[in-house]
Amino acid sequence: MAQRPKARTDRCPAVDRPDGAPLPGADNRQSGFALVAVIWTLGLITLLGMAVIVGARYRTKTSSNYASVTAAEMAAESAVNLAISAALTATPEQAVNFPLRCRLPGGERATITVEEETGKVDLNTASPAALTRLFTALAGDPSQGTRLAAQIVDFRKPKTQGTPAAAARFTTIMELDQVDGMPPRLFRAALRHVTVRSGKPEPDMEAASPSMRRLLNFEPKPNATKRGVPAGGSMTIRADIDSPDGTRFIREALVSLEGGNGLPYVIREWRRGDIDPSGLRQDPPRAALRACLQVRQAAAS
Known part of the structure; x- marks a missing residue:
């Protein structure tokens, strides 16, 4: 009777080899893992490099913008x-x-414009009617205008008995935002039209x-397009x-002529101004401007 051939055992290797040699296919798995690690490392390096480049560009742009704003601010003060x-x-x-x-x-x-403080509403001395007209025009709501006018009158009253009236006065128009119920939009809109100096x-x-x-719906004066500097x-x-690179900066200065103590003038306050949405800005070409x-030299000659 013929004997059956023995089954081959080398086709299916044992899980654990007694001699400690690596299993067949282990080298391929280790190479694949190393390749994935290299790909991930290169991806992270690429991302880090892109982040550094973007950050450097942002810092450069920020520095350039800051320099442009600084130059425009210096031009405004000049x-x-x-x-x-x-x-x-x-x-x-x-x-x-x-x-x-x-x-x-x-x-x-x-x-460059010059606005006389006497042509504005004085927060300290204006009548309730004048305050009501201004804030009604700004808010477009008579009830809100009346309420804000009453709050301003209340703000400038002495807070305690025996306190001098001057102690409760507005010292700057920027204190207008301390009035109860003053919306930020109206605060910014009112700054061009109020004063503490008239x-x-x-x-x-x-x-x-x-x-x-x-x-305030006053008819414009026929010859009011140009106005000279007030005498005092x-x-x-x-x-x-408006800078050549497109940067825009608005600076305002509250100036008192005949400042006293032998000084010809006193700059009492510097402010950063807002764009006036009610006025039409005329922008002739720079080459057409003197x-x-x-x-200045023509005026002084």
């Missing part, structure tokens, strides 16, 4: 100083009329800015700067 110089040396024959549009040495386009119960419409006259008192000088220094 424009304010130009207006102060024009105010101090103005004569009826050689007066600089505002708004003044000119070109600064750095190529910035400047729009001392009048009603604004002088002859000295009011065009935006103030439009707000307080005024807000506003410099709107240099600001030429305007």
Whole structure:
């Protein structure tokens, strides 16, 4: 009887080899794992490199923007100083009329306006009727305007018995946001139209800015497009700067002429201004503008 052939055992290797040699296919598995690890490592390095590049570009752009804003701010302060110089040396024959549009040495386009404080509503001395008219016009709601006017009158009252009235006065228009119920939108809109320096119960419409006259529905004066610098008192000088790279910066300075103590003027407050949405901005080409220094020299000659 023929014997059956023995089954081959080398086709299915044992799980554990007694000699400790690696199992067949182990090298392939280790190579595959190493390849995956290398791919993941290269991916992480690529991501880190992209993050570094993006961060460097962002820092460069941020630094460039900061430098542009700083340059525009310096140009705005120069424009304010130009207006102060024009105010101090103005004569009826050689007066600089505002708004003044000119070109600064750095190529910035400047729009300089002068707003007399007597043409604004004084937060300390304005009558309730004047306050109501202003805030009703700003809010478009008579009830809200009346309420805010009453809150302003209440704010400027002495808070305790025996307190001097001056202690409760507004010292700056920026304190308007401390009035109860003052919305941020109305606060920012009112800054162009209020003051603490006029001392009048009603604004002088002859000295009011065009935006103030439009707000209160006063007819514009026939020859009010240009106005000279006031001979004395307080005024807000506003410099709107448009740089060649597109940066825009607005700086305002509250200036008192005849500042006292032998000083020709006093800058009482610097403020960063907002864009006036009620006014139409005229932007002639820079090449068509006269240099600001030429305007100043022509006025001084």
